[in-house]
Amino acid sequence: MRFGLLWIACVLCAQDYSEVQVEKATGGLRFAEGPLWSKENNALLFCDAATGTIHALLPGNGLAKFREEMGGPTALAFDLNGKLLIAQSKLRRIVRTSLSSNPKIEVLAERFEGKRLNGPNDLAVRKDGHIYFTDPAYGSQIDARELDFDGIYHLSPTGALSLIAKPKGRPNGITLSPNGKILYVANSDERKIYAYDLDGRGNAANERVILEKLDGVPGGLRTDEKGNLYIAANHVLIYSPNGKLLHTLHVSDKPSNLAFGEADLMTLFITAKTSVYRVKLKVKGAVAE
Template sequence: MNRKLSTVIMTIGLGSLLLITRAYESVSQTPPNNLEEINNLEEILTPNTKVEKIAEGFEFTEGPLWHPDGFLLFSDIPANTIYKWQPEGKTEVFRQPSGNANGNALDSLGRLITAEHGNRRLSLTEKDGQIVTLVSHYQGKRLNSPNDLTVKSDGSIYFTDPPFGIKSEQEELGFYGVYRLAPDGTLTLLVDDFVRPNGIVLSPDETQLYVNDSQKGEIRVFDVKPDGMLENERQFAQLKPGTQKGAADGMKVDIKGNVYSTGAGGVWIFSPNGELLGIIETQEPPANLAWGDSDYQTLYITARNSIYRIRLQIQGM
């Protein structure tokens, strides 16, 4: 089916492009090719917005997280390291070994919660630096390799558990789930029919939970009930299935409820009703996202061997 599209291209540093695309009729499954000098993301980007590389030389970057103290944390999964990047450009080791850390988040007390591939668990770093296991098993069987997570204001942790960090013979569960870890430590399996569940994020009002599937290239959305359970599952958006140029992976939302997902070619931006608003093209395939800086209007992007950022006009959650 043909889509009616309009786009704008703006030159960015590092010899790449910022491709902004709008789909008027429905979500496109591949990055559009029609190029016109029209910017339909004027509420999000300014015409002179540039994507900037701020660090490089890593193996596979993931799990970016802006710390309120003014620095960025991010994982390098194969390097078994969490790094700390500071605005003056200094990058240093924050934790090594990291358990082949992937996704990172903060709880309401500012403590670091990490999805660890290698240790097959969610961990919590206490204020004194002590690292404790939050959960590593479901019904007596080891989790696959917790990938990404999002924390609700009541302390609940929602996370995905694909098999990316283990070999097939190491699997004990037989499925790849989406879970809720309650504040009292109760682990509940919410969904078990994803092919490769990956990115996960709550809407600004926490009434909806978005989860994407890297292999299928889709985002599903669920209503979050008052007790934290899910209902009313439906497809939110369709992206291009994963390729060497990227896949549905990390996700974030802004204060207006727009959904940002990594995908083939860059960062795909959807309106709250699932309409494709645009794609920020990145030089390397992106893996995950984080809002940062004091006003949370800078989008930090982990992409293979490097870290990028782009300044936006809208505030992130």
């Protein structure tokens, strides 16, 4: 009976990706990263970390600069009040701001135990306001680091910052399961995906490796409403919740990160070095974050 239930669950999670097509949405960027769909703007917001710019891709209306001089932005998310969260890798902090034309910047996390963060890379927000982010050191951040480890962090709704893990390799992309009870983290150096169980208070436990020996260095992660995991690596790898490779979306450039968007949340946007791509799917993105 248990085998039968597992088989039914796998069938329900399965999707048909055979007819999906990858379309280039825009190009000419330095290094596209950290996409996020904004319902308020009806646009895809994404970062160009090399230029310090956050762009807005407006369907049918092209590309526009949304924010400039943003301190090496690499990831975006919304908090419970619709404020924009930004991982600023160059300024080595997590900040919050509004979508208004004259926004103020509020620093949420900049130091851990008195020492500056390495360079926050990616972040995810649970429905109840808990924030999770990765803090690896890359490039010049290695020489300027004050912490002797690459961390995965939890920022509670009250502003308390706690350390989840000190992985051996550098953590990169981060996302949540649809029900918000599992945290997924990509480890670029190890080419693995880690998972952590989250409780009602947002605390993490039961660290484990769920995928390894991936095709390429894993970056950004996302989940859909069925719990399937999307990984930006050499291409976009799509795995079922039980670890089966369902499909590979081939992209001309190496993908960096992912986001579901448009009104029905059934379009997957892919940032990939100098370009942004989109793929229309038959499944919605998860709304746990």
